[in-house]
Amino acid sequence: GDQVEQSPSALSLHEGTGSALxxxxxxxxxxxxxxxxxxxxxxxxxxxxxxxTKENGRLKSTFNSKESYSTLHIRDAQLEDSGTYFCAAERDTGYQNFYFGKGTSLTVIP
Amino acid sequence: GGIITQTPKFLIGQEGQKLTLKCQQNFNHDTMYWYRQDSGKGLRLIYYSITENDLQKGDLSEGYDASREKKSSFSLTVTSAQKNEMAVFLCASSHWGYAEQFFGPGTRLTVL
Structure with a gap:
């Protein structure tokens, strides 16, 4: 089964609003x-x-290994934020072997 | 800073043909990776290499060979191209012990 479950699969945001992946x-x-x-x-x-947690401009991400999740928050969405967002997680066993989620397709609407 | 280059950018082959994709990085990274991305989907690991001449299989290694000729370069060979493997192939690299990956621009494979 999939190691990484990413949600939502698609998201539309109006400019200036925010959400979490x-x-x-x-x-x-x-x-x-x-x-x-x-x-x-x-x-x-x-x-x-x-x-x-790390923050960079309008983006903020949190990783909670114990509870097995990570989030990406986008605030004040801009048109250039449109695209597909992927998370990739490295297993705690093995060596630098990343597993990708299926992605969230984000569309920012004017 | 550094850069990862992939050649060719577009690769067109015939079914059954052996095809080679190349990747170069100047980050001086130890680990290099090859991923496949099918249209509208996430990335799946084909092979990775933690140092020169090392090879580790990912989940999708069947039908592929790889070669880490030197620290800066990592090649991927499709041993017998099939129509259902038309995809974008992405190369990445990272430092040993700190696994943030940096990606190249990709090679788009089309099989006729």
């Missing part, structure tokens, strides 16, 4: 990474967390 893990993970995939297909690094 979530990844739940079915096994213990030691770290999580969040990416934005733009319209050209490039994966842009947003956050890498081994624990706790």
């Amino acid at each position: 979530r990844c739940n893990f079915t096994t213990t993970m030691r770290a999580v990474q969040w990416f934005q995939q733009n319209s050209r297909g490039s994966l842009i690094n947003l956050f890498y967390l081994a624990s706790g």
Whole structure:
């Protein structure tokens, strides 16, 4: 089964509003990474967390290894935030082996 | 800063053909990865390598070979191209012990 369950699969936001994306893990993970995939297909690094919370501009991410989830909060959404957001989690066993969620397709509406 | 380059950007092959994709990084990273992304889906790990001449299989390694010729380069070979594996192949790299990954722009494979 899938190691990483990402939700929602699709999301529409009006400009200026915000929401949260979530990844739940079915096994213990030691770290999580969040990416934005733009319209050209490039994966842009947003956050890498081994624990706790990080914030960068209008984005904030939290990783709770004990409760097996991570969230990505977007506030004051802008048109350029549109794209597909992926979380990738590294298992606590094995070596640097990441499992990706299926992605959240975000559309920001003017 | 650094960069990951993938060649070619687009690859068109015939069914049954052996095809090679190349990846170079100048981050001086130890670990390199190959992922496959099917249309509208997440990434799945094919192979990764933690150092020169090392190879580790991911969940999707069947039908592929890989080669880590030197620290900066990692090649992926599709041993016999099939129509159902048309996808984008993404290369990534990270430092040993700190696994934040950085991705290349991808190679889009089309099999005729």
